[in-house]
Amino acid sequence: MDDRVIIRFDHVTKQYDHDLPVLDDVSFEIERGKFYTLLGPSGCGKTTILRLIAGFIEPTKGDIYFHEKRINNVPANKRQVNTVFQDYALFPHLNVFENVAFGLRIKKMPKADIERKVKEALRFVNLEGYEQRAIHEMSGGQRQRVAIARAIVNEPDVLLLDEPLSALDLKLRTEMQYELRELQRRLGITFIFVTHDQEEALAMSDEIFVLNKGKIEQRGTPKDIYDEPVNRFVADFIGESNIISGTMIDDFVVEFANQQFTCVDHGFAKNERVDIVIRPEDLELTTIEHGKLHVRVDSVLFRGVHYELCCYDAYGNEWLVHSTKKAEIGDEIGLHFEPEAIHVMKQSGGE
Amino acid sequence: MKFSRLYLALVFFILYMPIFYLIYYSFNSGGTMHHFESFTLDWYKEVFDDTRLLIIVLHTMIIALLSSSLATIIGVFGAIAIYYAKHRWKQTLLTLNNILIVSPDVIIGASFLILFTIAGIQLGFTSVLLSHIAFSIPIVVLMVLPKLQEMSPTFIDAARDLGANEWNVFTKVVLPYITPGIFAGFFMALTYSLDDFAVTFFVTGNGFSTLSVEIYSLARQGISLSVNALSTLLFLFTLSLVVVYYVMTQRASVKGGQK
Numbered sequence: 224m225d226d227r228v229i230i231r232f233d234h235v236t237k238q239y240d241h242d243l244p245v246l247d248d249v250s251f252e253i254e255r256g257k258f259y260t261l262l263g264p265s266g267c268g269k270t271t272i273l274r275l276i277a278g279f280i281e282p283t284k285g286d287i288y289f290h291e292k293r294i295n296n297v298p299a300n301k302r303q304v305n306t307v308f309q310d311y312a313l314f315p316h317l318n319v320f321e322n323v324a325f326g327l328r329i330k331k332m333p334k335a336d337i338e339r340k341v342k343e344a345l346r347f348v349n350l351e352g353y354e355q356r357a358i359h360e361m362s363g364g365q366r367q368r369v370a371i372a373r374a375i376v377n378e379p380d381v382l383l384l385d386e387p388l389s390a391l392d393l394k395l396r397t398e399m400q401y402e403l404r405e406l407q408r409r410l411g412i413t414f415i416f417v418t419h420d421q422e423e424a425l426a427m428s429d430e431i432f433v434l435n436k437g438k439i440e441q442r443g444t445p446k447d448i449y450d451e452p453v454n455r456f457v458a459d460f461i462g463e464s465n466i467i468s469g470t471m472i473d474d475f476v477v478e479f480a481n482q483q484f485t486c487v488d489h490g491f492a493k494n495e496r497v498d499i500v501i502r503p504e505d506l507e508l509t510t511i512e513h514g515k516l517h518v519r520v521d522s523v524l525f526r527g528v529h530y531e532l533c534c535y536d537a538y539g540n541e542w543l544v545h546s547t548k549k550a551e552i553g554d555e556i557g558l559h560f561e562p563e564a565i566h567v568m569k570q571s572g573g574e
Numbered sequence: 575m576k577f578s579r580l581y582l583a584l585v586f587f588i589l590y591m592p593i594f595y596l597i598y599y600s601f602n603s604g605g606t607m608h609h610f611e612s613f614t615l616d617w618y619k620e621v622f623d624d625t626r627l628l629i630i631v632l633h634t635m636i637i638a639l640l641s642s643s644l645a646t647i648i649g650v651f652g653a654i655a656i657y658y659a660k661h662r663w664k665q666t667l668l669t670l671n672n673i674l675i676v677s678p679d680v681i682i683g684a685s686f687l688i689l690f691t692i693a694g695i696q697l698g699f700t701s702v703l704l705s706h707i708a709f710s711i712p713i714v715v716l717m718v719l720p721k722l723q724e725m726s727p728t729f730i731d732a733a734r735d736l737g738a739n740e741w742n743v744f745t746k747v748v749l750p751y752i753t754p755g756i757f758a759g760f761f762m763a764l765t766y767s768l769d770d771f772a773v774t775f776f777v778t779g780n781g782f783s784t785l786s787v788e789i790y791s792l793a794r795q796g797i798s799l800s801v802n803a804l805s806t807l808l809f810l811f812t813l814s815l816v817v818v819y820y821v822m823t824q825r826a827s828v829k830g831g832q833k
Contacts (some may be wrong), residue, residue, distance in 0.1 A: 279731055299734040300742075312732035316750040325746070326736035377736065 227254045227289070229380060229413055231278060235285035237271050245271045247437035248285070253415065255380070258407045258554060260416045260424040263434035264460070269417045272434075273383050276415065278302045290380075305374035306383040310390070311366045314356045319345070319369055320354035326377040332443075338537045344376035347406070364395045371403075375410060382407075384416045388423065400426050421461050433457050455567050458500045467540050468570070469499045477567055478515060480536050488567035498568045503531070503545040505564035514557015519544055534558070599780045600802035602695025607799070617803035626803070627788070633668040633699070634768065635782040641706035642763035646785030648707070649763075650756055653770055654748070656715065668719070674712040682709055691779060699777030706767045713766060714759035721746070721755030730794060754823065761819040 230253040236245040248266040253259060261269035274280045275287060278299035286293050294302065305326070315324050316463045321328075332340075345351055348368035353361070361369060367387060374382055384403070388396045404427050407414045418424055424431050425445040432442045433456075441453045452458035458466055469479030474489035479499050491497060511517055518534035525531075532544040534556070542558060550556055595607075600618070604611035621627060656667045674682075686705045687697075695701055725748070733747045771786040778787060785808055792801045 277731075277735055279734070299731070300737045300739055304735075306732070306735045308732055310728055312728040314729065314732075314747060314750075316753075325738075329737040329746075339651050350590070373736070401625060463824055499723060 225292040227256075228252045231274075231288040231291070232272075233286045233288065235275065235282045235287060237268075237275065237280065244283070244437050246275070246282075247441055249437070251286075251432065251439060251442065253381070253413060255413055255473050256411050258404065258414045258416065258427060260418060260428040260431045261304075261434060262418060262421060262424040262431050262460070264419055266436075267434040268437040269419075269432075269434050270385060271437075273306070273385055273415065273417050276302075276381065277304055277306050277383055289394060304381040304383055305377050305379040307367075307370045307374050307387045309386045311370040311387075313366055313369055313373070314413070317358070318354070319350070319356045319358070319361070322358065322369055322375050323373045324333075325373060330377075340376055341372075344372040347375065347409075348372045355463075355467045363391055364399065366397065367391065369471045375412075379412065381412075381413045381415060381515055386412060386417050387420070388418070389420075396423075425461070433460060435460075451566060452500060452568060455498045455570075458498070458566075458568065459551045463503055463543055465499075465501045465503065465540075465542050467499050469497055469567075471495045471497050471567060477565060480538055480540055482515070484515065484565060486565040486567060487563055488565070490569065491569075496570050498570050500566040500568060501560060501564050503543040504529075505560050506542065506546070507545045507559040508544065508546045508548045508550060509557045509559045510555040511555060514559050516542065516558040518556060518558055520552055520554045520556060523550065523552055550553060552556070576653055596802050597806045597809070600799060600806045602799060605799060607802075617799045618807075620798070620800045621803045621807070622690060624800070628787050630680055630783050630785055633782065634786075637699075637702055637706055637784060638764050639765040640766050641703055641710055642760055645707045645710030645763045646714050646760045649711045649759055650718055650752070652711060653715045653718035653752075654723055656719060671712045674709070675716065676786050679709075679770070679772035680776075683773040686773065687776045698782040701777040701779070702774055702782065702784065705773050706770065709770070709773060710763035710766055713762045714756075717759035717762060718752055718755040721752040725751050757822055758819065761815060768808075768812060768815075 232249055232251050235246060235249050236244050238244040242446040245266075249268075249272070261272055263269050271280070273466045275282055278294070278297060280300075281324075287295055289297075289302065289304075314325065317325070320341055323344055323504055327337045327340060341354070342351070345354065348371050350365065350368050350372065353365070353369075353477050356368065358369070367390075370387070388399050391399060400423060403414070403416070416424075416427065425448075428445055430442060431445055431448050433448060435456050441448055441457045443451075448461055450455065452461060455466055458464050466478055469477050470496065471488075472478050472483060473493060475486055477484055477486045477488070477497070477499065516536055518536045520532055520534050522533045523530055525535075526545075529545045529547055530549050532546060532550055533546060534542045536542065544558065584667050599607045599610065601613050601615070603614035615803065616777050626674060652671075656664055656671070659667060683705070686701070686708070690701045690704075692695060695704070729747050729751065730743055733743045738746060756822065769786055770784075775787050775790070779785070783791075785804070789801055789805060789808075793802075
C-alpha cells in the first residue's frame with residue numbers, strides 16, 4: 224500500500240438493528256495532507272463515515288485501517304484524530320483557555336508546555352487575548368474558532384469537521400471557508416469536511432466524495448465532479464443544471480429534443496438511452512437562426528451577476544439559462560452551445 | 575390586577591400568620607400564648623440551657639447532613655443510571671422514583687418500621703439515618719436528571735475525542751455540568767431531612783429523637799413557650815438554607831444563562 228494513505232475503508236457497512244444500512248459496503252482511501260469533502264443530502268451516510276473514523280461507532284461489517292493498522296475496535300480516546308462538531312460542543316463550565324487545554328491536560332502535559340501550545344493554537348485561529356473569556360461571551364464565529372483550536376492543539380493526523388459552518392450566517396460562512404482552506408494548507412494535515420452545501424464543497428476541497436443512500440456515487444476533484452458528473456444524482460446535486468434524457472446514436476453523435484448534435488463523448492452502445500447534462504452557464508442566448516435549440520422564455524430572474532432564464536422548447540423540456548443578456552418573458556429565442564458543453568452520462572435508476 | 579395582588583397578599587398572610595404568631599409569643603414573658611406581657615429572651619435561654627435538647631439538635635443536624643450527603647451520592651449515580659438506561663426502562667424507573675416522592679410519609683414510615691423490625695435492625699440512629707437516606711434519594715434523582723438531560727450528548731463525544739476515558743468524561747465533563755443540580759438536590763434533601771416528622775416518628779426508638787419529633791412531644795404536653803423558641807430557631811435555620819440555595823442557583827443561572 225501507498226504510504227501516503229492514512230485512512231482506508233475496506234468494504235465498510237454500518238447498519239442499526241434491522242434498518243437499511245446507513246453505509247453500504249463502502250471502500251476508499253484518504254491520503255495525508257489533503258482536504259476532503261464528504262458531500263450529500265442528509266441521511267446519505269456522510270456523518271456516519273466521520274463518526275466511524277472518530278471512533279464513536281463501530282462498523283457492522285468491513286475494516287477500517289489507520290496507517291495500515293486495523294482500528295475497528297480502538298476507542299475514540301485512543302485515536303489520532305480530532306473532531307470539530309456541528310454544535311461546537313465547547314464545555315460551558317470552562318473558559319476558552321481551559322477548553323483548548325482540555326486534551327493536553329488529559330495527556331498530563333507539563334503546565335508550561337500547555338500554556339505555550341494553547342497560546343499558539345489560539346494565535347493560529349486569530350483569538351489571541353481571548354484566553355480568559357467564558358464560552359457564552361463568544362460569538363458564533365469565535366466559538367467556531369475555539370472549537371478548531373481545541374482540536375488542532377492536539378496535533379492530530381486527521382481533522383474531522385462535521386458541518387461546522389452550518390450554524391453561521393452567509394457572510395461569515397464564506398469567510399470561514401477561506402480560513403479553513405488556509406488553515407489546512409498551513410497545518411499540512413488531512414481535513415475531512417462534511418457538508419450538504421455543494422458550493423462549500425467545490426470551493427474548499429482537493430477531493431470530493433458525493434454520497435447518496437450510503438454509497439459513494441462519485442469521487443474526484445471539484446472540477447471533475449462539476450464537469451463530468453457520472454450520473455443524474457451527482458449532476459443534480461452538485462449544481463443547477465439541465466438534465467434531460469436522450470439517445471446515443473453513435474460515437475460523438477447524440478440525440479435529444481428531437482435533434483441530433485455533435486458531442487465529445489463516445490464509448491456507449493449504439494442507440495443507448497442516456498442522460499444529458501448541459502450547465503446553465505454553457506447556454507448562450509442568440510437569435511432563432513443561430514441557435515441550436517429554439518425555445519420560448521417562460522420566466523426571468525435577476526440574480527446579480529447574471530439573469531436566470533427559464534425556457535421551454537417545443538417538446539416540453541425545461542432549459543435553465545444563466546446569461547448576462549436579458550430577454551423578455553414570452554420571447555422566442557435561440558440557444559447556442561458548444562459540443563464540449565454536452566455531457567453524456569449513463570442512465571441510472573431512480574431520481 | 576389590583577384584586578389579584580390583594581388576594582395573593584391575603585393568602586400569604588394566612589399561610590405565614592401562624593408561624594409569626596408562634597414567633598411573636600416566643601418572646602412573651604407571660605408564659606402563655608394569649609396574653610403578651612413583656613419582651614423576654616428567657617425561653618431561648620431555656621432552650622440553650624437544656625443539654626438534652628441540644629443533643630437532640632446535634633442528632634438532627636448529624637442525621638440531616640449525613641443522610642443528605644449519602645443520598646446525594648447515591649442519587650447522582652441513580653440519575654446517571656436512569657439517563658443511560660434504554661428508553662423503555664427509563665420511563666419505568668422514573669415513574670418508580672416519582673411514586674416514592676408523592677406517596678404519603680405515613681406509609682413510607684410504617685413500611686420502614688416493618689422492614690427494620692423484620693431485618694432485626696434496632697430502632698434508633700441507624701434506622702432513622704437509613705430511612706432518611708431512602709426518602710431523600712428520589713428527590714436528588716429528580717433534581718439531577720433534568721441537568722443530565724439538558725446536557726448535549728456531543729459533550730461526551732467531544733471529551734472522548736480529546737482523549738478522555740470514561741472516568742475523565744465523568745469527572746471533567748458530566749460532573750461539572752450537573753453540579754448545580756447536585757447542589758439543588760443536596761439542599762432539598764437537607765431540608766426534607768431536617769423537618770421530617772412522620773417517617774422519623776415511626777422508625778425512631780431507644781431514646782433517640784430528632785427536633786421535629788421532640789417538638790411534637792413537647793407541644794403535646796403543651797406548657798412551655800420554649801417550644802415556640804425552638805420552633806422559631808428551626809424556622810430561621812430552614813429559611814437561611816432556602817436563601818443560600820436561592821443565591822446559589824441565581825448565581826449559577828447568571829453564569830450559565832446564555833448558551
